[in-house]
Amino acid sequence: MANRTVQFEIKRQASPDGPAVWERFELEWRPGMNVISAMMEIAANPVTADGRPTTPITYDSNCLEEICGSCAMRINGKARMACSSLVDNLEQPIRLEPLSKFPLVRDLQVDRSVLFKNLMRVKAWVPVDGTYDLGSGPRVYPQQQEVNYPLSNCISCTCCMEVCPQFNEQTGFVGAATIAQVRLFNNHPTGKVLKEDRLRALAGDGGIQECGYAQNCVKACPKQIPLTNAIADVGRDVIGQKVKDWLRG
Amino acid sequence: MATAHVPAARPHVPQVHRGVEPLHAGEGTSFIWRKLHSLTGIVPIGAFLIEHIISNWEAVQGPVAYGKQVYFLNHLPLVRALEWVFIFIPLLYHGLYGIWIWLRGKANVVYYPWAGNWLYVAQRYTGLLAVVYIAYHVATQRFMGVDLPNHPAAAFWKVQRELANPWILAFYVVAMIAICFHFAYGVWLFAAKWGITPGERSRWRFGWVCGVAGFILMGMGLASIWAFVSARYANAPENPSLGFQGSESRDQRTALALKPNGLTVRIGNPSQVADAHAGL
Numbered sequence: 001m002a003n004r005t006v007q008f009e010i011k012r013q014a015s016p017d018g019p020a021v022w023e024r025f026e027l028e029w030r031p032g033m034n035v036i037s038a039m040m041e042i043a044a045n046p047v048t049a050d051g052r053p054t055t056p057i058t059y060d061s062n063c064l065e066e067i068c069g070s071c072a073m074r075i076n077g078k079a080r081m082a083c084s085s086l087v088d089n090l091e092q093p094i095r096l097e098p099l100s101k102f103p104l105v106r107d108l109q110v111d112r113s114v115l116f117k118n119l120m121r122v123k124a125w126v127p128v129d130g131t132y133d134l135g136s137g138p139r140v141y142p143q144q145q146e147v148n149y150p151l152s153n154c155i156s157c158t159c160c161m162e163v164c165p166q167f168n169e170q171t172g173f174v175g176a177a178t179i180a181q182v183r184l185f186n187n188h189p190t191g192k193v194l195k196e197d198r199l200r201a202l203a204g205d206g207g208i209q210e211c212g213y214a215q216n217c218v219k220a221c222p223k224q225i226p227l228t229n230a231i232a233d234v235g236r237d238v239i240g241q242k243v244k245d246w247l248r249g
Numbered sequence: 250m251a252t253a254h255v256p257a258a259r260p261h262v263p264q265v266h267r268g269v270e271p272l273h274a275g276e277g278t279s280f281i282w283r284k285l286h287s288l289t290g291i292v293p294i295g296a297f298l299i300e301h302i303i304s305n306w307e308a309v310q311g312p313v314a315y316g317k318q319v320y321f322l323n324h325l326p327l328v329r330a331l332e333w334v335f336i337f338i339p340l341l342y343h344g345l346y347g348i349w350i351w352l353r354g355k356a357n358v359v360y361y362p363w364a365g366n367w368l369y370v371a372q373r374y375t376g377l378l379a380v381v382y383i384a385y386h387v388a389t390q391r392f393m394g395v396d397l398p399n400h401p402a403a404a405f406w407k408v409q410r411e412l413a414n415p416w417i418l419a420f421y422v423v424a425m426i427a428i429c430f431h432f433a434y435g436v437w438l439f440a441a442k443w444g445i446t447p448g449e450r451s452r453w454r455f456g457w458v459c460g461v462a463g464f465i466l467m468g469m470g471l472a473s474i475w476a477f478v479s480a481r482y483a484n485a486p487e488n489p490s491l492g493f494q495g496s497e498s499r500d501q502r503t504a505l506a507l508k509p510n511g512l513t514v515r516i517g518n519p520s521q522v523a524d525a526h527a528g529l
Contacts, residue, residue, distance in 0.1 A: 016266070077360045103268040117271035163361055165369060167269060170353040174272040205277030206270065209284060212354060213438050215365030229447050236444020242280065 004029040007049070007093035008038060010057055016104050024049040024093070035082035035096065036061050036071055057096075059108035066222055069155030072162070073098060073108045079162040081222050099162045112158045118174050122201045124181040126191040138189040151184035151230065153223040160217035160227055172206030176217035179208055180230040186237070199234075199241035208235050286346045287442065290435045293335040294343055298432055302466050305473035312405035312485040313492065320401035320491055328398075337387075344380040351377070372434055375427040382424035395487075406487045409477045418478060425470040433463025 008025040026049040027033075027041050036059075043056035061071035064083045071082040074097040076090060087094065102110035128134060140148070154177055161167045161175035182198045185191035202208045208231065217227045307318040325331060351373040358366045389411065395403045412418045437459040440446040446455045476482060 121274040201274035205273040214369035232447035
């Protein structure tokens with residue numbers, strides 16, 4: 001009896017301006033294999049299904065336990081983490097494509113630096129640098145921790161941005177992840193010193209107003225972050241800030 | 250002459266994806282315009298839609314009741330200013346800016362066929378249908394044919410004649426359903442995006458509120474369309490008397506003012522003129 005095999009179709013592109021081609025691979029099935037482990041096997045023996053030698057697949061990955069956020073890609077058309085995509089749960093042939101909304105580097109690797117630029121533009125940090133010891137921070141009550149913890153789970157995978165119909169080159173929408181981080185840092189007792197700056201930043205072009213509330217973000221998020229709740233809460237805060245600024249201006 | 254160097258055409262012109270720009274933090278005016286679009290959908294446009302459907306409900310009571318309602322609306326103080334400031338200008342803005350929003354979105358319901366994503370797409374198609382329908386409806390019913398502000402009694406007759414064409418009737422029915430959906434889902438979206446319903450459960454409950462309200466509006470709207478085409482008010486008179494002084498059309502008023510003693514000037518059918526006399 002022939003060994004059970006797994007079929008892959010992978011979209012390859014050697015450079016950002018090169019042509020895209022599909023390659024087929026056939027691997028021996030192993031228990032518990034996931035998309036990343038399959039690509040590791042291809043790297044060990046880079047030969048296509050029709051026996052032609054090729055190059056190993058280029059992709060980002062690191063932790064292999066859905067905590068680093070590196071290995072987001074489109075698997076059978078949907079954006080998700082490759083490490084937690086078990087082959088046994090996927091329809092074959094398994095089609096792998098790079099995320100479509102970010103500049104391509106090579107094969108399945110894309111440049112997601114826009115998220116980090118966005119996080120910088122909304123000052124998604126707690127400002128504690130200074131010339132003297134500020135001492136310990138204020139207490140965060142357990143009730144507040146319950147709200148903040150899910151938001152702090154963001155792994156910057158950008159799945160929420162990839163699946164969003166409003167996140168594109170025309171709108172320049174900031175995306176759900178950044179909005180959720182604004183909620184997180186505005187909730188922080190020390191981080192909230194920058195609250196007004198963050199809210200004003202989110203009212204800029206490409207800001208929170210571009211959200212169409214299609215709610216794909218919350219469906220796609222591998223960490224179950226309450227993104228739609230965050231958009232509602234931050235949306236209200238941004239409106240409040242703009243009204244205050246206008247009346248005080 | 251030396252042969253000019255012609256670079257060989259590249260067989261493949263790659264499209265390098267530049268990606269989405271980072272946030273323009275605090276810059277630009279899109280926030281205010283987008284929020285204005287959102288707000289105008291509720292007031293005044295949503296409020297006007299409710300008023301319109303309640304007014305339409307008078308059609309179920311017949312041509313005279315409907316004519317009286319049209320008379321009442323057209324005798325509100327500053328009615329022409331109200332019409333432009335609270336109806337035409339907001340509608341034009343909401344419609345055109347809405348199309349602009351649609352053009353910049355990139356629907357992906359094929360890949361992500363989830364409920365919210367379908368609603369996102371439906372909101373755009375129903376909005377476009379609403380723009381096309383309302384443009385037609387305002388042009389034909391407000392600005393063409395019998396001038397209803399001056400002839401309120403003719404309102405039922407005018408709409409009935411319009412709906413006698415089955416294609417136009419179908420257009421009205423589809424548009425009524427689409428607009429009621431667009432409004433109900435728009436209210437739900439407004440509550441979500443303005444942070445009125447920031448929780449899963451509150452959005453779920455408010456979804457029911459908007460859904461039920463939307464179906465009630467839709468039912469009332471379709472019932473009023475039915476009133477125009479049902480046998481009950483078939484062949485409605487063009488100029489029924491509304492039964493009170495001043496309700497006559499301008500032509501009737503002129504004719505009555507010019508009426509010499511003891512002489513009947515006939516406008517429309519004799520019974521209408523008799524009614525008009527009774528009111529004097």
